[in-house]
């Protein structure tokens with residue numbers, strides 16, 4: 442049941458909510474659509490559900506034109522953030538709804554519906570609550586009812602739009618693990634919309650990063666974090682310090698520090714954009730030639746991680762670094778002290794000399810090698 446979107450575009454009054462999107466969703470996959478507000482995630486989901494139609498492009502399911510299939514015949518289950526349950530129906534009646542409204546010819550018998558609803562309520566751990574009304578449930582319980590209702594019609598495809606968006610952090614985390622479990626147990630194909638990267642990275646087999654109606658990158662959570670394909674993904678996923686590099690005489694420099702040989706073809710003069718994650722900045726209390734001198738401006742502890750704000754005069758900017766909280770304590774880190782900073786891994790893009798824009802296709806990972814002096818590093 443591979444679903445394939447090809448060159449899908451959707452415009453609203455001249456504005457491209459989706460702009461030539463290509464994506465294949467394999468059977469059994471859990472795909473997260475991740476992106477900032479307005480990036481086109483919901484529009485994509487609505488088209489899959491049959492609630493909206495593209496202006497151009499195709500959606501096929503195993504080669505069959507899905508756009509020609511009526512929403513009700515598509516076998517999709519839908520859960521929205523505020524997909525209101527019917528207030529005047531009990532939990533059981535809500536879950537049974539999709540089956541009861543079927544044409545008589547394809548409607549299961551009363552007994553079959555009751556058995557199926559019972560099984561679903563057990564599955565979403567709400568057995569015993571079938572006679573309650575939605576107002577008598579917590580937010581997390583309501584979303585589980587919504588999920589049971591979506592599953593009642595035995596969908597080929599489960600579509601979820603920020604289903605846990607309105608819930609508090611603890612419930613969210615518990616429900617997302619539970620959802621992942623359910624997905625595996627039932628062998629579902631799931632598309633999940635979120636703007637919460639932690640949620641996407643934890644849940645999905647593949648993450649689709651969207652920006653302004655386009656797909657910036659599709660990959661496993663690991664690839665998205667470790668090999669971000671574009672400057673947008675570098676900035677959107679995780680934390681990253683942004684640096685401007687100089688390309689000069691066949692080498693790349695960040696301030697006075699030579700990082701590496703210039704990896705790009707001519708012209709080998711100009712500038713590049715680079716991103717370095719806080720955990721890829723190595724620190725030393727000893728002054729080293731191969732590094733930037735920095736003044737520790739601020740340290741704060743968040744859980745087990747110490748976040749360090751470093752003022753680097755040679756770059757004219759502040760960098761954020763990280764280390765284990767216990768280690769920071771052991772090292773006696775305190776504001777005002779001088780450290781040497783060494784970037785260990787960077788993602789770099791050359792800037793087009795004419796437009797000044799970064800060239801995503803020419804992306805390189807840099808792993809600078811420094812002299813002997815680095816042996817004394819902390820990590």
Ligand SMILES: Nc1ncnc2c1ncn2[C@@H]1O[C@H](COP(=O)(O)OP(=O)(O)OP(=O)(O)O)[C@@H](O)[C@H]1O
Nearest residue numbers: 453457458476477478479480481482483484485636
């Ligand atoms: N019916 C509509 N009429 C006009 N513009 C629309 C319509 N639906 C969506 N848009 C616009 O299309 C763009 C993409 O919207 P979409 O809801 O797909 O984004 P999103 O990534 O889901 O955002 P959010 O995370 O805020 O839900 C937005 O700029 C939105 O304003």
